Amino acid sequence: MTHGRLQGVLSPVVTPFDGALRPDSRRLVRHCRWLLGHNVGLAVFGTNSEANSLSVAEKVQLLEDLVAAALPAGRMMPGTGCCALPDSVELTQHAVRLGCGGVLMLPPFYYKNVSDDGLFGSYAEIIERVGDSRLRVYLYHIPPIAQIPISLKLIERLLKAYPGTIAGIKDSSGDWRNSSTLLQSFQSEGFDVFVGSESFLLAARRSGGAGCISATANVNPGPIAALAQNWTAEDADRKQAELDAVRRIFQRYPMIAALKTAISVHSGLPEWAVVRPPLIALDGAQRDSLMTELDGIGFAMPGLAHG
């Protein structure tokens, strides 16, 4: 791993809540430690973290708690992009101050059909206000959810204005052609492309991609990280197929609720199944069906139930 540069596999770490829907940092620390133990970095406060259901104060506190628990900030890429400019500035400043390896920044996502000028203005304003040479921004392209795409022209303009600071992108378009275009267009400028799903991990590595940031890294971290590292091995395609089989099962359910259900079952901690509105937990039938499917392929989460 290149020293000091985020790469390989990161997990948009699911956020545990208690019965009163409060974030539980003790369980979050434990899950992060388990992920790091499988060589997976911490993209806390991503889409799959229900980050957009958390207040700024809650995110600040959780990040403080992770760092206080001696988890390595250099392996963290917290999501800091919000609708409101001051929120994005506050979270980004905080992440830089704590020494995070980078931040994953959604564009402001309420107003639709905004121009590249407006999005450039938003990113530029945040970067200028944070005003710290340690800042590494990973753009977050997730048009199916945010509905605000990050265009090639916008990336080009941001890279030119803020070289070194604009460090890469998470491409959650679900479209390999887009990832491939990003790799061809910007890789030579030290712009790292992370695909948003391990389904594209092997293809990405073969094209020089930095890695993946994927929901299912929350539950299948070891095998995903292994393929990211051993992508030149002879059995790489077979390993990719194994990853795909796990992911396909989770994709048949509401993803976040399904990840939390699997963690709750494998950790023996039922509270892990709690999600915040507007999401809802799996019902009993979904839960049984998910676990049966996972058992059917011998799915395991080694070391999760560590007391």
Place this chain on the structure above:
Amino acid sequence: MTHGRLQGVLSPVVTPFDGALRPDSRRLVRHCRWLLGHNVGLAVFGTNSEANSLSVAEKVQLLEDLVAAALPAGRMMPGTGCCALPDSVELTQHAVRLGCGGVLMLPPFYYKNVSDDGLFGSYAEIIERVGDSRLRVYLYHIPPIAQIPISLKLIERLLKAYPGTIAGIKDSSGDWRNSSTLLQSFQSEGFDVFVGSESFLLAARRSGGAGCISATANVNPGPIAALAQNWTAEDADRKQAELDAVRRIFQRYPMIAALKTAISVHSGLPEWAVVRPPLIALDGAQRDSLMTELDGIGFAMPGLAHG
């Protein structure tokens, strides 16, 4: 006007910023006073207020400033629906404590394709946590932007669970058939329907609608409020056509920037043109063209330039 119940015309009040993009409460108070002087209520922190580009702390402060300036809280319907549950709770609690006539509540809008169960859970959790019989919630249906529709089934369920608290809806679908269905379905239960554009004002009044909450009420408050009141007059259709002519002009430009431009020109205060990213201000050509079109129909903002 029914005592104590919001009705008629409300403006999603545009939020003035200074050159450093900070909200300017002095100018906001002045604009609110001008709107009230034209019998238009204050739906502050709506979509056209760039509310989703403001932090919770900024919204709390601005609302405090409005009330401190002796503007009547009973005429206010601040937007309080955010992505994050604790944010919506905080803003709603604050609005109720200050005596606001109601709150306009977006559903959480980041996660897409969420279920009615999840949306019910979100509204229910907020209402329960606020736990105040004075709370009046107006649901905010704006699928073109929030991408999260408020279904008839959801309204039915909320009305049953929280009668009296669920007070109505702002329908910004832009589809009169939807407003008409809402009126037919829920009007008898004391559920007030506000259309999201004065284009539907006359039709809404004729069908028992409570009024409208419309962007262009920021610039054309008097004539819109007059039609809301005098909808049985003989010249009502002609008055509606006059409102439509003004609105059509603004709709040819990015709405929020155009509203602010018109206010900046008519008030003589150039800073009014400032918008926050991701929005951008009109360029010179757009500005000239807008003002020429408005002059062409004799558009005026009487009493705005009061020094």
